[in-house]
Amino acid sequence: MPDTHALVSDFLNKLKKRKIEGSKAAAKLTAELLRTVISQQRLPNTNQAAALIHAIKAIGEQLTAANPVELAVGNIVRRVLHIIREEDLSLTTASIGGLNLQALSDDEDNVDRDDQPVLSAAAVAAAARSTLRPPALQTLIEDVSHSAAIHHSSSSAGDSEEKTKSTDKNSRSRKLKHNVIETVNELIEDIATCHESIAEQAVEHIHHNEVILTLGSSGTVIEFLCAAKEKKRSFRVFVAEGAPRYQGHTLAKELVARGLQTTVITDSAVFAMISRVNMVIVGAHAVMANGGVIAPVGLNMVALAAQRHAVPFVVLAGIHKLCPLYPHNPEVLLNELKSPSELLDFGEFSDCMDFGTGTGSPLLQVVNPAFDYVPPKLVSLFITDTGGHNPSYMYRLIADYYSANDLVLQQRPTS
Amino acid sequence: MYFCYAEDSEDVAKAQFQKNSKPLKEKTTKAERRALQEAQRAAKAEGKKAGATSGVSAPTSKPVKQPNQKKDVTLLASSSTAVPEKKGGEKSLEKDRKKETVPHPRMQFDDKSRVEKAKKRSVVQQTEARNRVEIFRHLPQYERANQLSDLESKFFQLDHVHPAVYEVGLRFLAGDIMWSNTRCIAMLQAFKKVIEDYSTPSEKTLSRDLTAKINSSVSFLIECRPLSISMGNAIRFLKALIQKSTLAQTDSEAKASLCSDIDRYINEKIILADKVIIRHAVTKIRDGDVLLTYGSSSLTEAILLHAHELRRQFRVVIVDSRPNLEGQSMLRRLIEKGLSCTYTHINGVSYVMHEVTRVFLGAASVLSNGTIYSAVGTACIAMVAHAYHVPVVVCCESYKFHERVQLDAICSNELGDPDVISKVPGRMNNPLDDWASKENLQLLNLVYDVTPADYVSMIVTEYGMIPPTSVPVIVREYCREHILI
Numbered sequence: 001m002p003d004t005h006a007l008v009s010d011f012l013n014k015l016k017k018r019k020i021e022g023s024k025a026a027a028k029l030t031a032e033l034l035r036t037v038i039s040q041q042r043l044p045n046t047n048q049a050a051a052l053i054h055a056i057k058a059i060g061e062q063l064t065a066a067n068p069v070e071l072a073v074g075n076i077v078r079r080v081l082h083i084i085r086e087e088d089l090s091l092t093t094a095s096i097g098g099l100n101l102q103a104l105s106d107d108e109d110n111v112d113r114d115d116q117p118v119l120s121a122a123a124v125a126a127a128a129r130s131t132l133r134p135p136a137l138q139t140l141i142e143d144v145s146h147s148a149a150i151h152h153s154s155s156s157a158g159d160s161e162e163k164t165k166s167t168d169k170n171s172r173s174r175k176l177k178h179n180v181i182e183t184v185n186e187l188i189e190d191i192a193t194c195h196e197s198i199a200e201q202a203v204e205h206i207h208h209n210e211v212i213l214t215l216g217s218s219g220t221v222i223e224f225l226c227a228a229k230e231k232k233r234s235f236r237v238f239v240a241e242g243a244p245r246y247q248g249h250t251l252a253k254e255l256v257a258r259g260l261q262t263t264v265i266t267d268s269a270v271f272a273m274i275s276r277v278n279m280v281i282v283g284a285h286a287v288m289a290n291g292g293v294i295a296p297v298g299l300n301m302v303a304l305a306a307q308r309h310a311v312p313f314v315v316l317a318g319i320h321k322l323c324p325l326y327p328h329n330p331e332v333l334l335n336e337l338k339s340p341s342e343l344l345d346f347g348e349f350s351d352c353m354d355f356g357t358g359t360g361s362p363l364l365q366v367v368n369p370a371f372d373y374v375p376p377k378l379v380s381l382f383i384t385d386t387g388g389h390n391p392s393y394m395y396r397l398i399a400d401y402y403s404a405n406d407l408v409l410q411q412r413p414t415s
Numbered sequence: 416m417y418f419c420y421a422e423d424s425e426d427v428a429k430a431q432f433q434k435n436s437k438p439l440k441e442k443t444t445k446a447e448r449r450a451l452q453e454a455q456r457a458a459k460a461e462g463k464k465a466g467a468t469s470g471v472s473a474p475t476s477k478p479v480k481q482p483n484q485k486k487d488v489t490l491l492a493s494s495s496t497a498v499p500e501k502k503g504g505e506k507s508l509e510k511d512r513k514k515e516t517v518p519h520p521r522m523q524f525d526d527k528s529r530v531e532k533a534k535k536r537s538v539v540q541q542t543e544a545r546n547r548v549e550i551f552r553h554l555p556q557y558e559r560a561n562q563l564s565d566l567e568s569k570f571f572q573l574d575h576v577h578p579a580v581y582e583v584g585l586r587f588l589a590g591d592i593m594w595s596n597t598r599c600i601a602m603l604q605a606f607k608k609v610i611e612d613y614s615t616p617s618e619k620t621l622s623r624d625l626t627a628k629i630n631s632s633v634s635f636l637i638e639c640r641p642l643s644i645s646m647g648n649a650i651r652f653l654k655a656l657i658q659k660s661t662l663a664q665t666d667s668e669a670k671a672s673l674c675s676d677i678d679r680y681i682n683e684k685i686i687l688a689d690k691v692i693i694r695h696a697v698t699k700i701r702d703g704d705v706l707l708t709y710g711s712s713s714l715t716e717a718i719l720l721h722a723h724e725l726r727r728q729f730r731v732v733i734v735d736s737r738p739n740l741e742g743q744s745m746l747r748r749l750i751e752k753g754l755s756c757t758y759t760h761i762n763g764v765s766y767v768m769h770e771v772t773r774v775f776l777g778a779a780s781v782l783s784n785g786t787i788y789s790a791v792g793t794a795c796i797a798m799v800a801h802a803y804h805v806p807v808v809v810c811c812e813s814y815k816f817h818e819r820v821q822l823d824a825i826c827s828n829e830l831g832d833p834d835v836i837s838k839v840p841g842r843m844n845n846p847l848d849d850w851a852s853k854e855n856l857q858l859l860n861l862v863y864d865v866t867p868a869d870y871v872s873m874i875v876t877e878y879g880m881i882p883p884t885s886v887p888v889i890v891r892e893y894c895r896e897h898i899l900i
Contacts, residue, residue, distance in 0.1 A: 269859065271794035364758065
């Protein structure tokens with residue numbers, strides 16, 4: 001326990017001081033942290049999943065409060081909670097299936113018996129989702145009777161059954177943690193390799209002699225473009241610098257090193273050049289449930305220009321960036337204002353700070369937002385590790401990865 | 416435009432000079448034109464031997480857009496109105512024969528032979544830049560590093576360039592004078608000195624020789640930095656004046672009247688026009704407004720200061736962009752006068768736009784289809800303002816209006832120094848420091864931008880506040896005749 005405390009507070013510190021760059025890094029670190037927490041969490045014998053969920057929620061609340069703009073942290077917390085619930089569900093169904101000789105319903109035929117290893121979360125998710133479908137009346141009635149029968153049978157069982165049940169429970173507890181950690185490992189693996197699955201789709205979208213525009217820098221975009229280059233497509237790239245961090249320069253250097261024709265332009269020249277561009281490909285900081293994008297600053301301008309010239313605006317995002325929340329006033333609430341020194345040199349403008357209005361407020365204010373909100377109607381396509389999607393479809397993907405109970409991480413005070 | 420023929424076509428050489436100064440074209444049949452062209456070519460061959468370097472260059476570009484010329488068939492160079500070499504004009508004669516629509520006889524930089532010939536006659540040593548962007552092959556781009564020192568060292572060799580013009584050219588090259596109004600005024604003052612110091616050599620008339628001298632000065636200035644549209648208009652006005660001033664005046668009288676006319680032009684078209692525009696525009700500023708402005712425009716600054724003197728309560732948002740970061744100087748000047756300002760960079764304009772009530776922009780020129788030709792980035796600002804339903808007001812003197820039309824920013828533009836893009840102020844070890852060595856990498860520094868007319872709500876000129884659709888009316892009524900109103 002003390003170990004995890006130290007780890008958690010260390011991570012919280014880093015989040016508060018904004019030392020973690022990028023949603024991919026934040027997601028990976030969060031997942032690893034939660035994995036450590038889970039493995040060290042001591043679980044009671046009964047209702048383990050609830051205890052685990054409670055512990056993770058408590059930590060998750062702290063994490064999201066440390067950096068509310070880094071939505072990937074909250075995403076991963078909710079993913080882990082969802083994983084716990086699903087693993088629990090799969091174990092429950094498996095154990096029920098083991099005790100009961102008959103299948104409960106046609107849908108649960110594919111659930112294995114208890115002595116066999118539990119299925120992966122995906123199959124369980126499919127099963128769980130199947131239970132989410134409105135069940136047929138017959139199966140409902142059968143369910144009730146069968147579950148009643150189970151309880152009866154389990155409670156009326158003799159010592160042998162009790163023993164098996166307790167061993168079942170022990171093995172179940174070990175299994176829950178084990179399964180959850182396995183699945184979290186898969187999640188970390190997915191985060192690490194999201195670039196590759198996205199880059200595989202590059203060939204479908206980039207053809208010969210295309211001109212592509214991008215702004216700032218994104219690891220996903222680099223891999224995407226280079227994958228198309230590997231497949232011998234020749235195209236050229238316009239890179240807008242992305243003030244005030246000028247990450248476009250590093251992107252351009254990287255692309256040139258890999259052999260792509262690159263031209264660096266200033267952000268102000270985007271409207272001028274976009275008439276000659278075939279496609280705009282950018283990365284995202286986060287994708288909201290309505291299909292809107294929280295992107296590095298300047299991309300709303302690019303999206304508007306692309307809409308004006310009917311140029312497709314393609315956003316590359318790993319699934320870990322998909323946030324189940326809907327944005328409200330995102331320009332202000334999901335934004336961060338960075339230091340003015342990136343725009344104005346303090347030394348040169350220190351004399352301007354001396355002037356003030358009568359009320360004492362300074363005459364000079366500097367605004368340096370870090371993110372932009374791109375509404376879903378400006379986005380043509382999302383390319384994720386699961387394929388290409390419309391912005392209007394993104395809300396459906398949430399059901400795959402998140403549970404409805406987890407959307408609010410704050411613990412309500414129990415009455 | 417094909418040919419503007421003088422009435423007396425037997426004087427072919429004269430026709431050559433006055434080819435483009437006549438505002439109206441006379442329709443001639445193709446056979447007639449071809450015959451005349453042959454004759455002209457013969458005359459030119461003789462004229463070449465005479466060795467006048469600058470005098471034979473076609474003086475001005477077409478002041479009038481021909482009705483059948485609709486498309487920009489060939490991609491032409493920047494908005495200079497004086498063609499520096501007659502060879503360009505000659506070649507365009509040949510090519511024009513093949514096409515019905517006639518392009519302006521401006522320098523075609525993507526034609527290698529012409530570039531070679533221009534280089535031989537140019538004063539400023541230009542080495543073409545490496546790593547040129549393909550799509551801008553038709554615009555000149557030269558290495559900036561050595562130009563200034565090179566030109567400075569040539570001072571005593573340039574006898575056909577007046578020292579005043581030389582000084583102005585140097586300052587253009589060094590970037591000391593940047594805005595189109597100041598450039599225009601500086602150039603006209605230099606020309607005034609040229610006229611004052613001018614004395615007609617024997618056997619030549621004032622008008623033609625002075626025109627030749629002005630042409631040579633203009634070509635020198637173009638080599639330093641391509642002309643802005645306002646400067647082109649001013650040059651055209653000056654040449655028309657010179658043409659008119661020939662008769663019945665002694666040389667000294669003519670010179671004096673020319674100088675006073677130049678002064679009147681500067682006064683009426685620039686200084687007084689600015690005052691009228693300020694008075695119009697200030698009526699659009701109300702208490703509680705949040706005004707957004709982009710970069711640095713002297714006219715917008717004057718408007719804001721005047722409104723502040725009138726005790727209107729408003730605040731200003733200044734949007735700035737690379738590579739010049741000119742908004743910072745405007746910010747400083749406004750703060751010193753006591754306006755409350757917010758400063759941001761162009762990427763953050765979506766963030767600030769939701770609290771802005773009006774956008775005030777300046778322009779380098781307004782083209783006939785209502786598009787605004789101005790500093791790069793203006794189109795982005797206008798677009799975002801349009802998306803947030805914020806009115807955009809453009810303030811521009813009428814002498815900057817031009818009959819040209821343009822659809823995008825690529826057909827005609829100016830390419831700045833690409834090195835300033837790789838150097839970010841305040842950073843060591845920029846990743847692109849050795850960009851010239853990588854052949855796949857190009858840096859593009861556009862100077863101008865084209866804002867479509869539907870993003871602009873209103874244009875304030877000294878003739879009043881007009882919608883962008885009325886720009887060709889102003890051009891037709893007030894800018895065609897080179898009279899001072």
